[in-house]
Amino acid sequence: MRDIIKIITGNISMTFAYAYLIVPNEIINGGVTSSALLLHALSGYNIALLANFVTGLLLIICLIFLGKEYFFKSILSSLCYMLCFNLFYSLNISIDVNIVIVIIISSILIAFGYYLCITANASTVGFDVIALILNHKNKKVDIAVTIRIINLIVLLFGLFVYGYPSIIKGVAYTLLFSYLLKKMLNRKQKSGKVEKETEEGITNLK
Numbered sequence: 001m002r003d004i005i006k007i008i009t010g011n012i013s014m015t016f017a018y019a020y021l022i023v024p025n026e027i028i029n030g031g032v033t034s035s036a037l038l039l040h041a042l043s044g045y046n047i048a049l050l051a052n053f054v055t056g057l058l059l060i061i062c063l064i065f066l067g068k069e070y071f072f073k074s075i076l077s078s079l080c081y082m083l084c085f086n087l088f089y090s091l092n093i094s095i096d097v098n099i100v101i102v103i104i105i106s107s108i109l110i111a112f113g114y115y116l117c118i119t120a121n122a123s124t125v126g127f128d129v130i131a132l133i134l135n136h137k138n139k140k141v142d143i144a145v146t147i148r149i150i151n152l153i154v155l156l157f158g159l160f161v162y163g164y165p166s167i168i169k170g171v172a173y174t175l176l177f178s179y180l181l182k183k184m185l186n187r188k189q190k191s192g193k194v195e196k197e198t199e200e201g202i203t204n205l206k
Contacts (some may be wrong), residue, residue, distance in 0.1 A: 003133075004121040006116040006117070006119065007080065007120050007122050008080050010114070010117040011077055011113060011117070013110070013113035013126070014081070014109065014114070014124065015084035015085040017106040018106075020089030021109075022173075023037065023089070026162060027102070027169045027170050027173055028155055028161075028169075029151060030152060030170065032055055032058070032126045033051050033085070034151075034158065035050075035051075035054050035154060036050035036054060037157055038161050038162075041161045047089070048082075048086050051082070052082050058123075058125050058126065059125050060124060061190055062123055065136075068131060070121060073121055073122035074122050077117055082151060096197050103169060107177040107180055108180060109171055111178075114128060118185065125151045127147060127151070131144075131147045131150065134146055144185060145178065145182065147181070155171060
């Protein structure tokens with residue numbers, strides 16, 4: 001139940017940022033929604049529809065490479081993401097703030113959302129699926145750094161569609177977001193090690 005709450009809360013945090021901060025300001029950040037923005041610019045199809053398509057594709061990859069536990073939790077995550085994003089996006093609410101504030105707030109909200117989902121053993125059914133697969137194959141692969149690299153690759157494609165302004169905003173967001181996510185995951189990892197050592201110490205005393 002705790003994991004379910006974390007997954008739902010994480011997706012609400014992320015989709016709020018995407019619908020009201022990332023998409024309206026055309027920040028190409030390398031994620032699924034950014035990929036949908038690029039596909040929208042090239043094809044003219046609805047952004048939410050394209051985001052759902054990419055999400056579905058990544059969900060299939062999740063099942064193949066990460067197994068049933070991640071898959072079922074990721075289904076919940078993807079459904080929550082699509083529902084929340086479609087809802088928030090359909091409301092057409094405009095938040096007019098300085099672009100620096102937009103980047104800072106969206107980085108915090110999305111990093112927090114990713115953190116909640118990853119620590120609940122679920123993907124956001126974004127390109128973190130690729131990072132999680134590589135991490136499962138080799139624990140030395142840093143999830144946050146891998147997501148950053150993937151995002152930067154998508155940003156390069158975005159350069160040809162949206163030009164320099166969106167890419168500069170995207171790079172700033174990507175660097176801040178991945179830094180925050182790395183800090184959160186490292187803190188969780190250290191906390192887990194401390195708890196394990198404490199449990200082992202208590203066992204030894206017994």
